[in-house]
Amino acid sequence: MPETMRRIVIENSDEISKKWLEEVAKKKNEDYTSTISEELYESTNREFVNVIFASINKQQNLKVLTEFSDRLINLGWPLSYITDGLQTFRRVTIDFILNQSEKVDSDYLSRILNVVDDWVEPIIKQLVREYSGSWEHTVSLQRLALQELSAPLIPVMENITIMPLIGTIDTERAKLIMENLLDGVIKNNAEVVLIDITGVPVVDTMVAHHIIQAAEAVRLIGATCILVGIRPEIAQTIVNLGIDLSKFPTKSSLRKGFNTALKLTNRDIVSLSDDKDQDISNLLDSLK
CATH class of the missing domain: 3.30.750.24 (STAS domain)
Incomplete structure (x- = not known):
């Protein structure tokens, strides 16, 4: 992302974050996140937007975002939460930059779209690869477990x-x-x-x-x-x-x-006689 646009985004991170949180909150009751508690959902959203801005500050160093996605994978959050969140962030960011511009022509709009896409797309692609690898590993383990259960000795x-x-x-x-x-x-x-x-x-x-x-x-x-x-x-x-x-x-x-x-194997099932049952009962009583 060019330094001018990067500076605009960073300096106005609070306003962009607020708008992004509002947009994401609207999805809460519509899809996969409806069963997640309000407190967990809100705290996760705040962390998500913070690591997105951290990745901007670090000039596309995706380590922070990757660590965040790893935690979501371990907690069972779907990939669509991250992809939807990044797509929403892209739209909010583009709208904000355009609103800050005095004059917007087709060339300027195209440049903004390309710049933001060049920044967001690599993040999405990396996270998709990570999620795919994680699910493939999980499916592989499940397949092995099912194989073991399918013919147990x-x-x-x-x-x-x-x-x-x-x-x-x-x-x-x-x-x-x-x-x-x-x-x-x-x-x-x-x-x-x-x-x-x-x-x-x-x-x-x-x-x-x-x-x-x-x-x-x-x-x-x-x-x-x-x-x-x-x-x-x-x-x-x-x-x-x-x-x-x-x-x-x-x-x-x-x-x-x-x-x-x-x-x-030279064994058999035998029944104990009543006398033997009584002897065992007496022995147990003596041990009490």
Whole structure:
């Protein structure tokens, strides 16, 4: 910005700020800021206009404005708050400069517009890049979190783990299931893995193929895979499609599958007799 116009803007910062705050305040109840408290909204607006003038004083040093935008990103304010605010500031600034001029012709108006645009546009572009980078990072983290949740391997007992599957299984998710299964079996020293497909709405040829591959991979590293959650409609579909699931155990429920897993690891569920229950109760009473 030429020094003459810069001086006009700086020397009249209070008046320009007042006008800008009035314009921005009108947007409060119209859009994304309607849920923000009046106190927070007003304090943020004052800080915003101050860092804009700070960037003018520092001759397009955007550090102060960047730090301000980083705080807004962390607080979850939308990018449109900054872009709308800068566009409003551009309009208010241009109007003020024109009102201070005795004579305004087309050349002078064009020069003012170009000068202010050259100052505001780089700020907007930088902030858009920062916001885009921040949101891309956030989306990437969310994608990783969803991937971890989409195929979790849960150790429920020594040498026994369960992988509950919910939703549609596509090729990408099947690859993740395979990776998590193999890594989890080795990490948890699992002897038996139960794959629970109760929450899988459709088991077609592709899904069954992926499950068979996963079970075969588990077998190759020395563990047993039990497929549980075989509902009647899924059983009928598997039979109609001619899918062979005879290579590994299948059970209709997680409970039955877990009982089988206990037997495969040389364990069983036993009921305590009434006398043993009484002995335990007496022991607990003596410890009180």
